[in-house]
Amino acid sequence: MLIKILRRAVPPYKRAIAIVISLIVIQTIGNLYLPNLNANLINNGVITGNLNYIINSGIEMIVITLALGAISVVAVYFASRTAMGIGRDLRAMVFSKVQSFSQYDMTLFSTASLITMNTNDIQQIQLFGQVALTMMVMAPVMAVGGVIMALRENAKLSLVIVVVVPLMALVLYTMIKLVVPLFQSIQAKIDRINQVLREQITGIRVVRAFLQTETEKDRFEVANVTLTETSIKVNRIFAIAMPTLMAILNLSSVAVVWFGGHLISSGSMPVGNLVAFITYITQIFFSVMIAVFVVSLLPRAIACSERIEGVLNTTPSIQEPQNPMAPTTITKAITFEEVSFGYSGSEEPILKDISLKILGNQTTAIIGGTGSGKTTLLNLIPRFYDPTAGRVMINEVDVSLQDLETLWKEISIVPQSAFLFRGTIADNLRFGNQDASDQELYKALEIAQGLDFVRAMAGGLEAKIDQGGTNVSGGQRQRLAIARALVKTSPIYLFDDCFSALDATTDANLRAALKRELSDVTVVIVAQRVSTIMHADQIIVLDEGRVAGIGNHEELLATCQEYQQIVESQLNQGALK
Structure with a gap:
């Protein structure tokens, strides 16, 4: 998954990555050359007392060191810019993808998870990218180069490496096997703690009103403790692995000095070569330590990339039509033809075989009991959902065939x-x-x-x-x-039960103003109160997902039993006359 994620974001930075890799390889080769130069300085200058050789070799080493320092600065600069750019592009990809999700798609991911993905998860991938461009390139070159150069110094003494390198590899492999699932668990627990914290912050008034402060503290404590315990497990593994690697290094250094000393005593190896060999052993260990650092970041980056890839691979349930159709006649009418809709996992459809027409340039109201499907019906008009059967048309064209941006421009909506x-x-x-x-x-x-x-x-x-x-x-x-x-x-206005918090006077004044100012547009009002919609040109009564009646207030009072029950529950008998 990590490779897939990087493939998405890397293409614009291929040139910068090539520059970084080239510079890191040059820097590593230079670092591998310096111990050999130092060995020659000791063997041919210090031991023999050749001052000119010492000065010339010293100047050469200083020049190489300064050049390597400059190369390192340039490489880190390009690596940082590339990693930051990859992070920026990934955040843009996730944000753009989430923006394309329908309301149903949003239910597949929690809000806390999406926020964590676009901040913490991408930051982990960004950090890994920067490390990979510098240390991850350096480590294998230095490890292989160190082994080659050590063999070049003395083949017999290099037998120590044959024992040391497999031991280090075994420690690394064991550590990776243990920490990868733990890091995956950590990301899920970060989501959980974010979710609990978000709920407690946004619902603080409810928490206090129901005297649940202590309960919420306990809930947060559980999420906090489980995250802490898992993090401690990871740190324990690293706490064991690092001393183990240090012990291997120290024992290998002792072995090198021990056997190297015997070789020097027998005249089989110069002193400078032993110093260079010890340096190469240290460089090999340094490359292993780099690998350990990368390993500490890799599992978390993999876990983060899997979550992000899950978002990026999600196909939005609401798709743009391949060949959008534009209405030829602007009627501002909305038509439902045998429309049914059911949420995923629901036992039965919310809407069942709805056929009706909302006339243009008129005010249509939708009323019904709780759960009758009023808001769902309204959400089908701007394609927040697609019907599971039938079709919804605006201006005599199926909304699923219209360009989404164009469709949304035609509609103003006030949500519930x-x-x-x-x-x-x-x-x-x-x-x-x-x-x-x-x-x-x-x-x-x-x-x-x-x-x-x-x-x-x-x-x-x-x-x-x-x-x-x-x-x-x-x-x-x-x-x-x-x-x-x-x-x-817009030519179409959708009001989804958005007058519920208004007092009766404000509600009446608002309805009068809307009737006066929006006489030449299509208005659809979802409401609970009869007083809000009784003067509408057309009233649609929903009951358990079906159309129970269509007409104006007087017609429905005479013909629709469900509407009569709603009215009787809200108005006194005198108001019915």
Whole structure:
């Protein structure tokens, strides 16, 4: 999975990666050459007392060291830029993919998981990318080069390497086998702790109202402790592996000095060569330590890449049509033809064989009991969901055949739960129309019955709104959401039970303003209160996912028993006359 993820993000950086690899290889070869140069300095200069050789060799070593330092700086610079670019591109890919998800697709991933993916997970891959471009290239070159150069110094003494390298490889293999599943578990537990924390922050008022503070503390403690315990297990493995590797290095160094000393005594090996051999052993160990560091990052990067690949490989359930069809006649009418819809895993469909027509330039209301399918029916119009049977048409063209962007431009929607973004009131109102003037904003606020409270706020249109609109009341939030939809100026408006937090007077004034200002557009209102929709041109009554009646208020009172029951439960007998 990690390779697949990197293949997605690497292509724009192939040239930079080639430069980094080339520089790292040159740097590593230079580092392998220096011990040999040092051996010659000892054998031919220090021991013989040749001052000119010492000076010349010293100058050569200084020049090479400075050059290698400069190469290292350039390599790390390009590696860092490449890794940061890969991280940026992956974040953009995940964000773009999530933006293409339908409401159903969003249920496949938790919000906490998606946030963790776009921050922590990509950061882990980004860090691994930078390490891989520098250390991971250096380690094998240095290990192989170190073995070759050690053999070149003395073949007999190199038998120590034959024992040391397999031992180190065994330790690394064991460590990888143990830590990979633990790192995968850590990522899942990070998701869990993020989910618990997010729920507790967003639901703090509910937690306090039901006296569940201690319970939530315990729930967070469980998530926190399980994450800590798993992290400790990983650290214990590394705590055992590192001293083991150090012990192997120290024992190998002792063996080299012991056997090397005998070779020097017998005249089979110069002193400089022994010093160089010890340096090569150290370099081999250094390459192993680099591998250990990479191993500590690799399992987590693999676990993160699997989660990200899962998002990127998800095919959105709502697809753009290959050959979009544009309506030839703009009627602003919405037609449902034998439409059924069921959520995945549900025992029976939410909507069953719905056939109806919402006429253009009229106000149509949808009413029914809780769970009757009102919001689901509304969500089929902008293709937030696709029906499992039948078709939905706007302007006599199936919405599944229309370009999504074009379709959404034709619709302004106010969702059941009014959500505002962090910024100013003006920023929120201009969300669907960035070119709207202040006068247009004031006009929309006036229709939505929000002008008075906006003018009363410090700053007016420039008054600050917190994330989610938490610094305004529920009714104010609904009115701002309605005003935002009005600023967009679309031929079709969908209001999904967005008058529920309004008092009766404000509700009546708002309905009158909408009837006056939106007389030439199609308006669909989902509502619970009869008073909100009784003056609509057409009222659709839903009961258990089926159409129980269609008509105006008077017609339904006379012919639809379900509507009569709704009215009787809300109005007194005098209001029915």
